[in-house]
Amino acid sequence: MQRYFIDQAYQSTVEISGEPHHHMSRVMRMVAGDQVFLVFSDQTAIKAEILSITSDSVTLEEVEKEQLQRELPINITIASGFPKGEKLELIVQKGTELGAFNFIAFPGESSVAKWDAKKQQKKQQRLNKIAQEAAEQAHRQALPKVCFTTEKELITSFAEYDAVLIAYEESAKQGEQAQLVQTLQQLTAGQKLLVVFGPEGGLTPKEIERFQAAGGKLCGLGPRILRTETAPFYLLSAASFYYELQH
Amino acid sequence: MQRYFIDQAYQSTVEISGEPHHHMSRVMRMVAGDQVFLVFSDQTAIKAEILSITSDSVTLEEVEKEQLQRELPINITIASGFPKGEKLELIVQKGTELGAFNFIAFPGESSVAKWDAKKQQKKQQRLNKIAQEAAEQAHRQALPKVCFTTEKELITSFAEYDAVLIAYEESAKQGEQAQLVQTLQQLTAGQKLLVVFGPEGGLTPKEIERFQAAGGKLCGLGPRILRTETAPFYLLSAASFYYELQH
Structure with missing residues (x-):
């Protein structure tokens, strides 16, 4: 599943524009219902589902938090x-x-x-x-x-x-x-x-x-x-x- | 110091031809007195000094064995x-x-x-x-x-x-x-x-x-x-x- 680093702090429902929006809508041609991983600037990672896509933003809602700790402890x-x-x-x-x-x-x-x-x-x-x-x-x-x-x-x-x-x-x-x-x-x-x-x-x-x-x-x-x-x-x-x- | 893998079992005095000879004589332009590392097919590694170089072989003599074990134990x-x-x-x-x-x-x-x-x-x-x-x-x-x-x-x-x-x-x-x-x-x-x-x-x-x-x-x-x-x-x-x- 595609993974995106988002330059915002964690929110369970999030509206995204800029490059991740471009990649989801134009490159991957995603539609409402598709799922991706989002990683926020505070390192919270979630699986999220696309609610809607417009020509300049995409709105996603959290499905679940990623449980596995993937970062080195130091x-x-x-x-x-x-x-x-x-x-x-x-x-x-x-x-x-x-x-x-x-x-x-x-x-x-x-x-x-x-x-x-x-x-x-x-x-x-x-x-x-x-x-x-x-x-x-x-x-x-x-x-x-x-x-x-x-x-x-x-x-x-x-x-x-x-x-x-x-x-x-x-x-x-x-x-x-x-x-x-x-x-x-x-x-x-x-x-x-x-x-x-x-x-x-x-x-x-x-x-x-x-x-x-x-x-x-x-x-x-x-x-x-x-x-x-x-x-x-x-x-x-x-x-x-x-x-x-x-x- | 240059290192050569030699397709022969260990000998303290060794005559070498083929590619290592070519590399020492033509590429590196080595002369008698120069030193190199030799690694034999039985994994013995020595520092050796060139005694003589001819147009198709080079003769070297052991200076000392390499002490440090460099291979993984398994x-x-x-x-x-x-x-x-x-x-x-x-x-x-x-x-x-x-x-x-x-x-x-x-x-x-x-x-x-x-x-x-x-x-x-x-x-x-x-x-x-x-x-x-x-x-x-x-x-x-x-x-x-x-x-x-x-x-x-x-x-x-x-x-x-x-x-x-x-x-x-x-x-x-x-x-x-x-x-x-x-x-x-x-x-x-x-x-x-x-x-x-x-x-x-x-x-x-x-x-x-x-x-x-x-x-x-x-x-x-x-x-x-x-x-x-x-x-x-x-x-x-x-x-x-x-x-x-x-x-």
């Missing part, structure tokens, strides 16, 4: 040093399926990609669209946002999180294994975790130093060397396994 | 119903980084992709090349193989594994959570796990029935609906987290 934000080509698109698409709360992209010191403000704005729009489609497909109850920051803004934001991890390839090479497990154990429902990933060339020693000075903890993700776009999938899958299957 | 084979486009390439590349032991592709009942024998052979070659590159990059000590089978051959092969899981979207929808944890708990080092994933349309009820009759157990991968190419990443990451970080 909010995980993925910060990625600008990777090459379309890798950020892959990170956002798969990361959204795997439950990421938000995404941040920042220019890493070894990033080959150099994106100016205009390019960043365009890319951000595209990435938010990808996140929305992935969130609909994955039956998410929250819509991840993608934003671009500088390293400085990223480091300043560390204070907003309950824990900050730095995925570091050298940790994997040295067999570091404990940090991720420890961090997941310590966090409780509703808390916020930020995990920082380098671009293809990895994080530089100076970046590592600055991130650690701001409270980030180095963290290995198993003994194999993961590509920059693969490492977030590992982190999110491990967190889901830990919180949603084991506990 | 062998996980990923079986995928033919997905669309280049998704199998993504599954094999990322799945190899994440530690898969082998890959099997089979025509699912709802597979849109129809690949004849010639196409399959070409695709198989390409996928094995992708697996090799990903295994080198990820510092694997085993080289995953990719093969194509029929559903019948796949089911016959169930008997060769210590456990067979069927990733089933309906299990996720119904909130099934226990099977993956239970299976990972039961398996011990050296044992073999097969996990079967459907194509985009999912596995059909009849396929599920046949897989279950042959001993496969249905398994959910968390509460979000994962795309066909994302689900194997979740499975492999969860297994790595469980065996390599938690235990």
Whole structure:
């Protein structure tokens, strides 16, 4: 069943215009009686039935609330040093399926990609669209946002999180294994975790130093060397396994 | 440091020809004294130094053995119903980084992709090349193989594994959570796990029935609906987290 993220707080009877209306009426050619999932900005998700469609709005009524909790109990934000080509698109698409709360992209010191403000704005729009489609497909109850920051803004934001991890390839090479497990154990429902990933060339020693000075903890993700776009999938899958299957 | 999979059993001094020789001498323009990693067919991995290079072979001597165990303690084979486009390439590349032991592709009942024998052979070659590159990059000590089978051959092969899981979207929808944890708990080092994933349309009820009759157990991968190419990443990451970080 089609799923729509609605930029309004929950109401049991709701009138919708804009893009979801266009999609229901023009793309899907829905009619009164058809059912869809609606996800409101407060994360309430309902199954709803179309009461009526006009040329510029659709009115729906709640059939039932979605019972299954589909969001990770902790909010995980993925910060990625600008990777090459379309890798950020892959990170956002798969990361959204795997439950990421938000995404941040920042220019890493070894990033080959150099994106100016205009390019960043365009890319951000595209990435938010990808996140929305992935969130609909994955039956998410929250819509991840993608934003671009500088390293400085990223480091300043560390204070907003309950824990900050730095995925570091050298940790994997040295067999570091404990940090991720420890961090997941310590966090409780509703808390916020930020995990920082380098671009293809990895994080530089100076970046590592600055991130650690701001409270980030180095963290290995198993003994194999993961590509920059693969490492977030590992982190999110491990967190889901830990919180949603084991506990 | 460059990593090569060598189709010979371990020897402390080894003479190599064929593609690895070509890559060392022509592509990398290596000379005597340069060092590389060699991984032998018995999974022994060594750091080795080039003693001499001729026009058709290179002779290397062991410097030291690689100490860190980089392979998952259980062998996980990923079986995928033919997905669309280049998704199998993504599954094999990322799945190899994440530690898969082998890959099997089979025509699912709802597979849109129809690949004849010639196409399959070409695709198989390409996928094995992708697996090799990903295994080198990820510092694997085993080289995953990719093969194509029929559903019948796949089911016959169930008997060769210590456990067979069927990733089933309906299990996720119904909130099934226990099977993956239970299976990972039961398996011990050296044992073999097969996990079967459907194509985009999912596995059909009849396929599920046949897989279950042959001993496969249905398994959910968390509460979000994962795309066909994302689900194997979740499975492999969860297994790595469980065996390599938690235990």
